[in-house]
Amino acid sequence: MLMQVRHTTLSVETGQSSSAGRKALNQDFHGAMVSDGSALVHKGVALAIADGISSSPVAHVAAETAVKSFLSDYFCTSEAWSVKTSASRVILAANSWLFSQTKQAAELDRGHVCTFSALVLKGRKAHLFHVGDSRIWRLSGQSLEQLTEDHTVRISETESYLGRALGVGHSVDIDYAVFDLRPGDVFILTTDGVHGFLRPKDMADVVLAGQDLDVAAAALVDQALAAGSDDNLTVQIVRVTGISEPGAEDLLSGEGTLPPAPLPKVPGRYEGFRLLRGLHATSRSHIYLAENEKTGEPVVLKFPSLDLRGEEDYLRRFALEEWVARRITSPHVLKAASYPEGRKTLFLASEFVDGQTLRQWMTDNPHPSLEMVRGILEQVARGLMAFHRKEMVHQDLRPENIMIDASGTVKIIDFGSVRIAGVMEAVPSLDKGEILGTHQYTAPEVFLGYLGTEYSDQFSLGVIAYEMLTGRLPYGAAVARATSERAQAALRYRSATSVTERVPDWVDGALCRAVHPVPGKRYEALSAFLEDLRRPNPSFSPDRFVPLAERDPVRFWQIVSAALAVLCAILFFQLFGNP
Numbered sequence: 001m002l003m004q005v006r007h008t009t010l011s012v013e014t015g016q017s018s019s020a021g022r023k024a025l026n027q028d029f030h031g032a033m034v035s036d037g038s039a040l041v042h043k044g045v046a047l048a049i050a051d052g053i054s055s056s057p058v059a060h061v062a063a064e065t066a067v068k069s070f071l072s073d074y075f076c077t078s079e080a081w082s083v084k085t086s087a088s089r090v091i092l093a094a095n096s097w098l099f100s101q102t103k104q105a106a107e108l109d110r111g112h113v114c115t116f117s118a119l120v121l122k123g124r125k126a127h128l129f130h131v132g133d134s135r136i137w138r139l140s141g142q143s144l145e146q147l148t149e150d151h152t153v154r155i156s157e158t159e160s161y162l163g164r165a166l167g168v169g170h171s172v173d174i175d176y177a178v179f180d181l182r183p184g185d186v187f188i189l190t191t192d193g194v195h196g197f198l199r200p201k202d203m204a205d206v207v208l209a210g211q212d213l214d215v216a217a218a219a220l221v222d223q224a225l226a227a228g229s230d231d232n233l234t235v236q237i238v239r240v241t242g243i244s245e246p247g248a249e250d251l252l253s254g255e256g257t258l259p260p261a262p263l264p265k266v267p268g269r270y271e272g273f274r275l276l277r278g279l280h281a282t283s284r285s286h287i288y289l290a291e292n293e294k295t296g297e298p299v300v301l302k303f304p305s306l307d308l309r310g311e312e313d314y315l316r317r318f319a320l321e322e323w324v325a326r327r328i329t330s331p332h333v334l335k336a337a338s339y340p341e342g343r344k345t346l347f348l349a350s351e352f353v354d355g356q357t358l359r360q361w362m363t364d365n366p367h368p369s370l371e372m373v374r375g376i377l378e379q380v381a382r383g384l385m386a387f388h389r390k391e392m393v394h395q396d397l398r399p400e401n402i403m404i405d406a407s408g409t410v411k412i413i414d415f416g417s418v419r420i421a422g423v424m425e426a427v428p429s430l431d432k433g434e435i436l437g438t439h440q441y442t443a444p445e446v447f448l449g450y451l452g453t454e455y456s457d458q459f460s461l462g463v464i465a466y467e468m469l470t471g472r473l474p475y476g477a478a479v480a481r482a483t484s485e486r487a488q489a490a491l492r493y494r495s496a497t498s499v500t501e502r503v504p505d506w507v508d509g510a511l512c513r514a515v516h517p518v519p520g521k522r523y524e525a526l527s528a529f530l531e532d533l534r535r536p537n538p539s540f541s542p543d544r545f546v547p548l549a550e551r552d553p554v555r556f557w558q559i560v561s562a563a564l565a566v567l568c569a570i571l572f573f574q575l576f577g578n579p
Contacts, residue, residue: 011242015213027052029063044122062112098167139186144200193231260309261345272340332383355405379410391421397460439480455519462514509540
């Protein structure tokens with residue numbers, strides 16, 4: 001069956017053919033699926049093919065389950081996740097179910113076992129996932145380039161077995177690769193009943209003949225049969241006919257088409273809200289306290305800047321703030337609010353946090369206890385973990401973007417700088433290498449042009465922790481000026497214990513690690529950082545010798561300078577003093 005998919009962001013044509021061949025039962029299975037609208041932008045086009053092992057009478061069930069579960073479940077995963085995360089989790093879940101069925105069979109040769117290969121086309125990338133000996137090819141010139149590696153273990157010239165397949169073990173290694181995608185690219189998925197009997201050049205000739213892709217797939221099956229294939233045969237072909245950058249309407253559905261809202265009058269009414277007073281204004285947005293006219297619920301309204309409303313990327317990021325808020329559920333992340341009349345213009349509504357920013361709290365509490373600091377940091381970390389579980393990086397964590405309400409609950413606010421893995425795959429142009437966060441709290445690697453990661457958020461949290469305990473920054477303003485690897489290697493952490501006696505050595509050790517200039521030397525998980533803030537880590541023991549240059553670099557260089565001055569004075573008097 002020929003399937004044509006046309007959309008403003010991706011256009012493809014597909015064809016497929018499958019046959020039991022000389023066998024009574026077809027144990028291959030294949031399928032393709034495409035969503036419409038913004039879902040197509042976020043998830044792309046997916047094709048999958050599976051081949052059940054011939055020795056098992058239920059292998060066809062395994063192949064069908066693997067393909068169907070992938071094509072249905074992949075499109076149900078979070079839109080914020082990357083293709084790799086979404087597809088891998090779905091494949092691993094399918095493998096777990098198949099393995100549970102195989103265990104009941106007791107014999108592997110009678111288990112739910114199959115090969116599996118999937119191709120996902122999203123944005124300007126092709127993502128491949130592979131287990132077993134089915135194959136994915138790309139048309140390259142006049143021949144085919146094999147993009148997957150067979151997981152076949154040869155015992156002899158005539159005997160071999162699958163070294164990797166779905167349903168064999170409780171876990172499985174999945175080969176993953178990603179390739180640039182261009183209009184005109186052609187990919188072919190085959191089972192071994194086809195590629196085991198046809199040369200890549202012969203397969204390419206059939207596709208290059210310019211015929212309908214369904215006809216081409218059927219021709220490949222017929223040629224493999226004529227060449228002596230004694231196995232099931234399945235072919236899928238997909239041709240990329242067009243790629244274009246998605247617009248805001250594609251990425252955000254209805255919200256992306258809304259015109260930016262004008263600045264409202266205060267006090268006044270706007271689209272079902274009663275505006276009470278202004279809260280905050282910057283060059284990027286205007287924020288007001290309001291209440292829902294239907295429910296009386298207090299809310300915060302955020303309106304786009306007058307100066308930036310002509311910039312598409314700014315408006316897209318502005319609308320993405322609510323997109324983010326509606327996909328994260330955490331008591332420590334600001335929630336989106338409802339709109340009593342829907343929306344005719346682009347502005348954002350969120351819950352009202354009756355409290356103060358962490359910046360104001362730090363001003364009011366210049367010498368907090370260690371326990372008070374821990375309590376706040378742990379809540380901020382739980383909020384960050386909610387972002388990270390969705391493959392989002394906040395990128396602008398600072399005291400001004402953290403609220404503490406009257407009950408002591410801490411919430412992360414302002415999502416204008418959030419990096420969303422799945423969205424960045426769909427709209428690569430949003431990754432412009434801009435430093436979106438506040439420089440004093442931005443991780444050093446970002447100044448080298450690297451993208452923000454979970455380790456970058458950890459750095460920001462570590463800086464906030466250090467500032468809460470000492471009133472200072474661990475590197476002063478030097479991080480923002482260190483725009484080369486050499487400059488960053490020269491960064492020296494100022495020990496918190498040298499600033500205040502309120503910080504134990506082992507807490508200082510935890511802070512030092514969390515704000516290390518090298519991401520790989522920070523904590524692997526935020527939970528480990530929090531643990532080291534609560535319980536002494538032996539590796540940070542005060543008995544361990546730490547050079548003065550590392551403990552207190554300022555004092556170290558003061559001593560060195562003084563010593564050099566004394567030495568110079570001695571030499572001067574020796575050379576020029578009175579005889």
